[in-house]
Amino acid sequence: MSIPAKVKEQYISLIEEIKHHDHMYYVLDRPEITDAEYDQLFDRLLKIEEEYPGIIVPDSPSQRVGAEPSRAFKSITHRMRMLSLQKVISPEEFIDFDRRVKEGLGVVSDIAYTVEPKLDGLAVELIYENGLFTTGSTRGDGTKGEDVTQNLKTIRAIPIKLSDETAHKYPLLEIRGEVIIRKSSFERLNRKMLEQNFSPFANPRNAAAGSLRQLDPRVTASRPLIFYAYGISSVDLPALETQFKAMQFLKAEGFLVNEFVELVAGTEAVKNRFEKLAEIRPRLDYEIDGMVVKVNEFKEQVRLGEISRAPRWAIAWKFAAEEAETKVEEIIFSVGRTGVITPVAKLKPVRVSGVTVSNASLHNEDEMTALDLMIGDFVIIRRAGDVIPEVVEVLKEKRTGEEVRVAMPQVCPSCGTRTIRPEGEAAHRCLNSACPAQVIERLFHFASKEAMDIEGLGGKLAAQLVESNLVKDPSDLYSLTKDALLPLELMGDKRAQNLLNALESSKKRPLPNIIVALGIFGVGETAARILAESYGTFDKLYNSSLDELMTIEGIGPVIAQSVIDYFANPGNRKMISKMETAGVEFPPYQIKRQKSAISGKVFVITGTLSAPRDTFKAIIETAGAKVSGSISSKTDYLLAGTDAGSKLEKAKGLGVKIISEEEFNRLLKN
Ligand code: IVH
Numbered sequence: 001m002s003i004p005a006k007v008k009e010q011y012i013s014l015i016e017e018i019k020h021h022d023h024m025y026y027v028l029d030r031p032e033i034t035d036a037e038y039d040q041l042f043d044r045l046l047k048i049e050e051e052y053p054g055i056i057v058p059d060s061p062s063q064r065v066g067a068e069p070s071r072a073f074k075s076i077t078h079r080m081r082m083l084s085l086q087k088v089i090s091p092e093e094f095i096d097f098d099r100r101v102k103e104g105l106g107v108v109s110d111i112a113y114t115v116e117p118k119l120d121g122l123a124v125e126l127i128y129e130n131g132l133f134t135t136g137s138t139r140g141d142g143t144k145g146e147d148v149t150q151n152l153k154t155i156r157a158i159p160i161k162l163s164d165e166t167a168h169k170y171p172l173l174e175i176r177g178e179v180i181i182r183k184s185s186f187e188r189l190n191r192k193m194l195e196q197n198f199s200p201f202a203n204p205r206n207a208a209a210g211s212l213r214q215l216d217p218r219v220t221a222s223r224p225l226i227f228y229a230y231g232i233s234s235v236d237l238p239a240l241e242t243q244f245k246a247m248q249f250l251k252a253e254g255f256l257v258n259e260f261v262e263l264v265a266g267t268e269a270v271k272n273r274f275e276k277l278a279e280i281r282p283r284l285d286y287e288i289d290g291m292v293v294k295v296n297e298f299k300e301q302v303r304l305g306e307i308s309r310a311p312r313w314a315i316a317w318k319f320a321a322e323e324a325e326t327k328v329e330e331i332i333f334s335v336g337r338t339g340v341i342t343p344v345a346k347l348k349p350v351r352v353s354g355v356t357v358s359n360a361s362l363h364n365e366d367e368m369t370a371l372d373l374m375i376g377d378f379v380i381i382r383r384a385g386d387v388i389p390e391v392v393e394v395l396k397e398k399r400t401g402e403e404v405r406v407a408m409p410q411v412c413p414s415c416g417t418r419t420i421r422p423e424g425e426a427a428h429r430c431l432n433s434a435c436p437a438q439v440i441e442r443l444f445h446f447a448s449k450e451a452m453d454i455e456g457l458g459g460k461l462a463a464q465l466v467e468s469n470l471v472k473d474p475s476d477l478y479s480l481t482k483d484a485l486l487p488l489e490l491m492g493d494k495r496a497q498n499l500l501n502a503l504e505s506s507k508k509r510p511l512p513n514i515i516v517a518l519g520i521f522g523v524g525e526t527a528a529r530i531l532a533e534s535y536g537t538f539d540k541l542y543n544s545s546l547d548e549l550m551t552i553e554g555i556g557p558v559i560a561q562s563v564i565d566y567f568a569n570p571g572n573r574k575m576i577s578k579m580e581t582a583g584v585e586f587p588p589y590q591i592k593r594q595k596s597a598i599s600g601k602v603f604v605i606t607g608t609l610s611a612p613r614d615t616f617k618a619i620i621e622t623a624g625a626k627v628s629g630s631i632s633s634k635t636d637y638l639l640a641g642t643d644a645g646s647k648l649e650k651a652k653g654l655g656v657k658i659i660s661e662e663e664f665n666r667l668l669k670n
Helices: 005-027 033-050 091-103 149-153 164-169 184-195 204-212 216-223 245-252 267-283 298-304 366-373 436-447 459-467 473-478 493-508 511-518 525-535 538-542 546-550 557-568 568-581 613-622 644-655 661-667
Strands: 076-078 112-119 124-129 132-138 144-146 172-181 225-232 262-266 288-295 314-318 323-335 340-352 355-361 378-382 390-394 601-605 637-640 657-659
Touching: 005 033, 033 323, 091 288, 091 314, 112 245, 112 267, 124 204, 132 144, 132 149, 132 473, 149 216, 149 613, 164 184, 164 601, 172 204, 184 204, 184 557, 204 216, 204 225, 204 323, 245 298, 267 288, 288 298, 288 613, 323 436, 355 378, 355 390, 378 661, 390 473, 436 459, 436 473, 473 568, 511 525, 511 538, 525 538, 546 557, 601 613, 601 644, 637 644, 637 661, 644 657, 644 661
Parallel strands: 601 637, 637 657
Antiparallel strands: 076 144, 112 262, 112 288, 124 132, 124 172, 172 225, 288 314, 323 340, 323 378, 340 355, 378 390
C-alpha cells in the first residue's frame, strides 16, 4: 500500500514531537504536557502505524515497547573490556593516586580531572551504529555481558537515534553509563509490589538490576529505570579531546548526564568537591557511593593505560564504608504492631559509618532462607542512611560447624498464639490483636512524630504502660492521671506532668497525623495525606465505601480494603469514639498553598545550582509558584546558576528578570 505524502509528513512530525516530550520528561525532568496529552500523541502514532505498517521506522517510539519475551539472554563480548575502578577512601590515598598520575605522565603541574558522582546502579554499554541504537549489554565479568538490548530500548532516557552529524562522524559509537532507579520511584515501585503481593526490593540498586534483567521487556518497560551516560569507550574520537567535552557531547545528543559533573584542577579542588558531594548526597534522589575522578585529557588517559583490569587514569573515591563484618550472636523474633513477626539478628556490636550497630533485620522467612543464615555466622552488614541495618552476606567460609540454624516460631513469642503464614504472603503473623507485643508497638506508633507526636512516650514507657495494665489501646492514654502514673518505675512528679501536658497538646494534631496514628495496615504518611486531602474530614473517611476509596489516585485495592476492614472493626470504632470523648479534635483538612512573595509567578531554572533542580522546583512550588521548562514572555524569573547557556540569552532578549541563587533566597525570605 502506498503511503500518502501527507500521512508520512504527519508521522515524522509526530515522532519528533514524542521524542521531544520524552526528552523533556525523562532527561530534563521538566514535562511540558500532561500524561493524558502524551498518551493522545502516542495513540495517534500507533494508529498510523497500524494502518500503514510499512511506514514504521526503527527509531519510532513505538519500537521501544512490545518485544516478545526471550528464553535467555545472549552473551555479548565487549569490543573494549569494561574496566572496574580501584578505590581510595582518604585524601592521603587520593594524593597518592595523583602522584602516580603525575609520575606516569612526567609532569609536576596540577592535573585536570573531571569529577563525577559514582552512581550506584548497574553499568551497561550501548552501541550506536550509524547513529542508531543497535545493541546494549550489561557489564557482566567485564569481558562478556548479557544482551539486554530490548530491555534498554524501553528506557526513555536512552535516545534510539543520534543526530545525523554524529551518525556520519562516528559510524560506531560505544557509550557507557549506569542504569538506576531514583529513590522516589523506588519507594513507589515497592509500594506497588506490596500491593500486588510481591516481595519488595531491598534497595534501588537491586530494583534496577532486577528490572533490567527481565526476560520479558514488557516488565522492564513498566519499571521506572533511567540511564546516566558517563563515558565513551573508544578514545580515538578526534573531536572530543577530553572527558568533560565528551560529557557535553553526550548531553547534546540527548543523554542524561549527571548535573554534578565538574572539571577541576589539582588535589585540593578534588578534595573540596568530594566534601561537597558528601554533603549534598542525602538530598539527592538517587544513590551514590562516592566520586569518580578521571584524568580529563583522553591523550593522557591513553598514555597512562591500565593495570589489572582497572585504568591508571581514574579512581573511585568512596564515601566512608557503610559495611562491616561482625558475628551473629542470636536470632530473635520481634512482633510488630500489625502482628507481623520479623526475624532479627542480634549482632556483636560493630561500628558502621559512625554508628554502633547491634541489630539487623532479616525481613522474613524467605529472606532468611535465601541468606542461609545461622546463629554463630560471620556476616557482612550494611547500613545506608537511616534505614535499618541489613545482613548482605554470610561468610560461609568462616563456618566452624558450631553454627545453629533457626526456624520461624510456631507460636507468637509474646502471647503464645499459633502463628500463621497467610497464602501468598512472605510474613508470619500473630493474629491475636490483644497480643501485648502488638499493643506496645501500636502505642509506640501512636505516639511517634508522624502520628500524635507525644513527647516522652518512647518504647520503654509504652511497655510499662501496657504491662501495668494502665493502657489496653492507645485511646486509654487520654484517661491517664498523675496518680496512676506515679507508681511506675523511674516516674517522678515532673515526668508525669510533662507526659500529661504532651498528651493534652497531642489532641490538636492535623488530620493526616491522626490517620497515621490509627495504624491502619498499609497506611503510612503518604497514604494518610492522600486520604486527608481527598476526604477533607474524618467523618467522610470513616463512612467511605470501597468503591469511593478505589477511585482515589495513589490508593490501591489492598490499602482500600484495609481501610474498610479497619473501620468495620468494633474494637477500632470504640477506640476512635474514646478519642473523641477525650477531646481529640479531628480537625478538617485543607491543603494550604502557602502565600509568599513569589505566589503565582512563573520560574525557569537554568545552569548549575548548589542543589539539584528538583530541590529548587519543590521549593518554588511549595511557595505557590510554577516552574516551566522554557522561557517565554510569560516567564517572571529566570533562576540562573553557573554555566547558564541559551536560556540566559533568551531571557535577556525578552527582558525577563534574571536572578542568582542568592537573590532567589532573599526573595523567598521576604
Ligand atoms: S567510569 C574505566 N564513571 O563504578 C572507568 N563509573 O568500578 C570505568 N560507576 O560498575 C567506569 N558511576 O558502573 C564511571 N561516573 C562514573 C560512574 C561509574 C558509577 C560504576 C560503574 C562500574 C563501577 C566502576
